[in-house]
Amino acid sequence: MKRNIIHIDIDAFYASVEEVENENLRGKPVAVGGVSDRSIIATVNYKARRYNLHSAMPIFMAKSLCPDLIIVKSDMKKYRKKSREIFSLIKSYCKNIEKVSIDECYLDISDKKDPVGFAYMLKKKIHEKFGLTVSIGLSYNKFLAKLASDWRKPDGFMIISEADMPDILYNLDIKKIKGIGEKSQAKLRNIGINKVEDLIKLDEEFLVDMFGKMGSEIYLRIRGIDNRPVETKRIRKSMGVERTFLDTNDEELLKSYLDNYSKELAADLEKENRAFKTLTLKMKDSEFKIRTFSKSFLNPIKSYQDIYKHSIEIFEKNYNKKKLRLMGISASNLVDFDIFQLSFKDLY
Ligand code: TTP
Secondary structure (H helix, E strand, O other): OOOOEEEEEEOOHHHHHHHHHOHHHOOOOEEEEOOOOOOEEEEEOHHHHOOOOOOOOEHHHHHHHOOOOEEEEOOHHHHHHHHHHHHHHHHHHOOOEEEEEOOEEEEEOOOOOOHHHHHHHHHHHHHHHHOOOEEEEEEOOHHHHHHHHHHOOOOOEEEOOOOOHHHHHHOOEHHHOOOOOHHHHHHHHHOOOOEHHHHOOOOHHHHHHHHOOHHHHHHHHOOOOOOOOOOOOOOOOEEEEEEEEEEEOOHHHHHHHHHHHHHHHHHHHHHHOEEEEEEEEEEEEOOOOEEEEEEEEEEEEOOHHHHHHHHHHHHHHHOOOOOEEEEEEEEEEEEEHHHHHHHHHHHO
């Protein structure tokens, strides 16, 4: 049976939340991030995007491109709370919801008689209650719904039907396909493959050779095929935080990022009442080479202090002084904290 799936993405999320809260910001270019020149931007509003500002850009660079830029210090607690409120409003209209990030979700609305009307109704309700605009994509699978929501940002609505699919997909640049990283893009462009219409000529084996398991996925996606269900009760196998930043080998700065990530990860674990037994540090250097290092614990951990201490330990042991452009930490081997406490108590 043909499904109807929508992907909802809040526009310039953190910046929009700040604009709604403070009317002095409206109509002006706004960035949310760290406030010092050495820090980077989390996001910018659409006004600031006109100056070519974007996420992960260092503040000093953003200021030089847009001298009138207003920088607001990010407040994760506030954005998390807002995100919970928005998702709970959406959930009151559709239970088949899969949250994929702080500001994005999929809904399976195959049971709704008027999917277009439903999508517009949701846009209106979210705007009325929170003053925020969202972009929505409607299609018959998750991959195309996400592609559609990205198409007409901000405040967009786009439908990709089966009939539209070839025109939209085949013209797409290969960089738009998830799983094709910058290195692979360069290799493909070298052999004259720039668009999906070129990529589609390659057989599955070639793609598997090039991308591993992901190759089969890419093979299907570029043909508009994606059978993944909207998973309403996704059991998370891991939780993590990662960010791209301006290439640096400044160890103090890198450690300060780990400090921030540890706080964020601890807050996420707290919210989901989880602890974990394996911590992984990921480092991507300026040549895009990724290295990961893990450490496992007999007793699960969850506090900011523990996460920070072990992240620093893994970092100090393995950092090779090369300039990094991305770093992340993730928690796996997750355990439910209540169960953990229970079994712990039972033992003593
Ligand atoms: P996105 O959905 O990627 O971006 P956005 O909502 O700001 O803008 P768009 O309208 O293009 O969707 O990210 C959601 C939030 O996550 C964003 O508001 C800030 C945060 N974020 C970071 O902190 N660092 C990053 O590098 C990115 C991409 C996002």
